[in-house]
Amino acid sequence: MAEYDYDLFVIGAGSGGVRASRVAASHGAKVAVAEEFRIGGTCVIRGCVPKKLLVYGSHFAEELQDAAHYGWTIDKMHFDWATLRDTVLRDVDRLETAYTNTLDSHKVEHFHERATIAGPHAVRLASGREVSARVILVATGAWPVMPHMEGSEHAITSNEVFHLPELPRRVLIQGAGYIAMEFAGVFNALGCHVTVVNRSDQILRGYDESLRDRLLQITMARGIEYRFHCPIKRLDKNAGGSVTAHFDKHDPIEADVVLVATGRSPNTSGLGLENAGVALGPKGEIPVDAYNRTSCESIYAVGDVTDRVQLTPVAIREGHAFADTVFGGNPRTIDYDCIPSAVFSQPPLAGVGLTEADARAHHGDIKVYSSDFRPMKNIFAERHERGLYKMIVCSETGKVLGVHMIGPEAPEILQAAAIAVKAGLTKADFDATVALHPSMAEELVLMR
Numbered sequence: 001m002a003e004y005d006y007d008l009f010v011i012g013a014g015s016g017g018v019r020a021s022r023v024a025a026s027h028g029a030k031v032a033v034a035e036e037f038r039i040g041g042t043c044v045i046r047g048c049v050p051k052k053l054l055v056y057g058s059h060f061a062e063e064l065q066d067a068a069h070y071g072w073t074i075d076k077m078h079f080d081w082a083t084l085r086d087t088v089l090r091d092v093d094r095l096e097t098a099y100t101n102t103l104d105s106h107k108v109e110h111f112h113e114r115a116t117i118a119g120p121h122a123v124r125l126a127s128g129r130e131v132s133a134r135v136i137l138v139a140t141g142a143w144p145v146m147p148h149m150e151g152s153e154h155a156i157t158s159n160e161v162f163h164l165p166e167l168p169r170r171v172l173i174q175g176a177g178y179i180a181m182e183f184a185g186v187f188n189a190l191g192c193h194v195t196v197v198n199r200s201d202q203i204l205r206g207y208d209e210s211l212r213d214r215l216l217q218i219t220m221a222r223g224i225e226y227r228f229h230c231p232i233k234r235l236d237k238n239a240g241g242s243v244t245a246h247f248d249k250h251d252p253i254e255a256d257v258v259l260v261a262t263g264r265s266p267n268t269s270g271l272g273l274e275n276a277g278v279a280l281g282p283k284g285e286i287p288v289d290a291y292n293r294t295s296c297e298s299i300y301a302v303g304d305v306t307d308r309v310q311l312t313p314v315a316i317r318e319g320h321a322f323a324d325t326v327f328g329g330n331p332r333t334i335d336y337d338c339i340p341s342a343v344f345s346q347p348p349l350a351g352v353g354l355t356e357a358d359a360r361a362h363h364g365d366i367k368v369y370s371s372d373f374r375p376m377k378n379i380f381a382e383r384h385e386r387g388l389y390k391m392i393v394c395s396e397t398g399k400v401l402g403v404h405m406i407g408p409e410a411p412e413i414l415q416a417a418a419i420a421v422k423a424g425l426t427k428a429d430f431d432a433t434v435a436l437h438p439s440m441a442e443e444l445v446l447m448r
């Protein structure tokens with residue numbers, strides 16, 4: 001008789017949990033995973049994937065507008081929200097099936113119910129069944145934070161935004177981070193009136209300041225309104241279905257949808273972690289060591305629940321490294337240095353490495369190179385928006401410390417540049433590379 005029912009029990013079938021499950025199973029472990037919502041987790045079901053499809057869908061507005069300059073006349077242009085929404089949701093279903101098939105093909109048992117921790121080696125399922133496992137992995141992700149305000153039930157979060165019954169005429173977005181700026185772009189492109197309100201006077205804290213300024217200017221010119229130092233105090237539902245937001249020092253705003261995007265907090269509430277002595281951090285996160293182990297020897301955690309870097313590819317790497325370490329005889333840790341990231345705003349921005357401000361504060365003597373240019377496609381379409389690429393370089397060694405870009409396709413271009421930054425290449429290495437002409441990416445090797 002085996003000592004435990006499973007070698008590994010994973011709680012949460014999102015990006016990190018699914019990767020850990022299938023890799024551990026491929027190393028020969030007997031694995032089960034429990035998921036209370038849908039297999040795939042935030043990224044696949046209500047995050048990165050459906051968001052990116054909405055970005056693609058809304059971007060046609062710009063392409064169709066520009067198309068006239070290329071000789072295209074399109075009569076009777078019409079956008080139908082229900083068609084886009086339902087097609088996106090069908091794609092989410094397809095991906096959920098693909099993720100489920102992956103678990104099946106690796107013989108990972110899956111339970112569609114909530115699971116909580118009953119002890120260092122014990123998991124209790126919502127059905128009442130208790131199972132044992134040599135190792136438990138918590139990969140429960142994070143959940144949107146709803147700041148305390150009267151009438152918060154009248155607001156939605158990114159969880160609900162993919163299911164709107166109709167396209168709202170007026171959208172009020174609280175927060176100016178990733179989710180806020182991405183959905184501001186989507187709704188603005190689809191013709192909605194968008195107002196962004198934030199508690200501070202910044203958008204996209206953490207990104208390079210010049211890029212944030214550029215995004216602010218372009219999106220304001222596109223019609224997005226901003227109010228800073230303006231947290232919502234109260235939301236009132238009106239007779240016709242709209243919602244009015246009240247603030248301390250600003251006039252009220254009426255909107256058809258109020259989207260709150262003020263960060264995501266680790267999903268640890270009610271998980272039973274105390275039953276196994278798993279310590280929690282101040283934000284409710286699970287602190288782990290470099291090998292993803294919690295304060296309980298037999299319990300590990302990966303992904304957003306650990307509140308290290310809330311990005312899907314990071315959770316996937318952590319899940320993979322955990323499985324290789326614990327079940328593959330290959331102990332390994334993740335390198336968190338130079339993680340590229342992007343905001344799929346319109347236009348998008350992307351960055352890797354140190355921002356100018358960080359480099360000035362922590363690195364010492366630096367040189368900043370930039371290219372502020374109007375992409376050829378924008379000139380042709382009489383679009384005045386300019387792209388901006390920046391390179392932060394160590395004065396002493398010439399090593400590129402960071403690359404930051406805003407403009408069409410910036411995330412697509414940045415991924416390749418991130419390889420060079422991660423590899424520690426110098427400005428001279430970039431300059432030694434012949435430009436690929438005509439492209440926007442060539443600015444990377446032409447910066448002065």
Ligand code: NDP
Nearest residue numbers: 147175176177178179180199200205261262263264310342
């Ligand atoms: P972010 O952390 O990006 O931004 C949060 C925003 O809300 C900030 O503008 C912040 O203000 C404000 N805020 C924070 N707390 C409060 C509060 N209590 N009351 C009022 N305002 C508040 O969070 P998001 O929700 O946009 O996204 C969550 C995470 O999901 C991101 O951090 C990212 O890791 C991930 N994500 C990644 C994406 C990508 O890779 N493209 C896309 C979407 C999400 P302040 O100005 O003070 O910072």
